Amino acid sequence: LVFHYRAASNRYALTFPDAVRSCKENSGIIASPEQLQAAFEDGLDNCDAGWLSDRTVRYPIKTPRPGCYGDRNNLPGVRTYGERDTQETYDVYCYTKEPQGDVYYVSERNNLEGARNSCLRDGATLATVGQLYAAWRKGLDQCDPGWLADNSVRYPIRNPRKNCGGEEPGVRTLYQFPNRTGFPSPMKRFGAYCYKGNICKI
Incomplete structure (x- = not known):
């Protein structure tokens, strides 16, 4: 599963080393060109240029539109900056595998620290972005x-469905600013997505 990742600070804020680290911190690795191509063929459409493992910068477009033509004009396909x-700074495309555990939603509304503690009390941790994407791919559907x-x-x-962030399936992100940058203040109150790994019994 390939997912797009943007830094909290701004659009196009990650150097290549930053991009590699961001994917690792979110339960993934930086995606390869082949993985992005496969994701495009599976329906991924995203007009945000991101780093890949070969140090190229690309983005997948299923529906060509102004501002997203890149080097392919009106043709669908993966655009590349070479x-x-x-x-240089861009976003990144990460690749993650199915997690060996479960992601679940906790409805108690807390600030960031409170959300982290609510997961810890249940023997879990806050889920990473990669873990949430993998859970979504497995069927998790939660309009919260x-x-x-x-x-x-x-x-x-x-x-x-209505009031759940658009007409396409996917993982929605709440941004602080209208230009789709910045994360919400850590003092705001939301639920939490927790991750609990499977315990192997011998």
């Missing part, structure tokens, strides 16, 4: 924003 200087481990607030929608 190989870039590793200190919740805190995640990277201090973001998101929610997974498998069955789009």
Whole structure:
């Protein structure tokens, strides 16, 4: 599963080393061109340029539109900026596998610290972005924003419906600003998405 990741500070704020670290912190690795191509063929459409493992910057477009034509004009496909200087800044595309555990929603509304503690009391941790995406892929559908481990607030929608963030399935992100940047203040109150790993019994 490939997912797009943006830094909390701004759009296009990650150097290549930052991008690698961000994916790792969110239960993934930086995606390869082949993985992004497969995600595009599976329906991924995102007009945000992101780092890939070969130090190229690309983005997948199923429906060409103004501002998203890139090097392919009106044709659908994965756009590329080619190989870039590793200190340039973009977003990133990460790849994650199915987690060995469960992601679940806690409805108690808390600030970020309270949400983290509510998971800990249950023997869990706040889920990472990668864990939430993987759970969404497995069927998690919850129209309730919740805190995640990277201090973001998101929610997974498998069955789009009114007041749940649009007409397409996906993981929704709550941004602080209208230009889709910034995470909510850590003092705001939301539910939480917790992750509890499977315990192997010998």
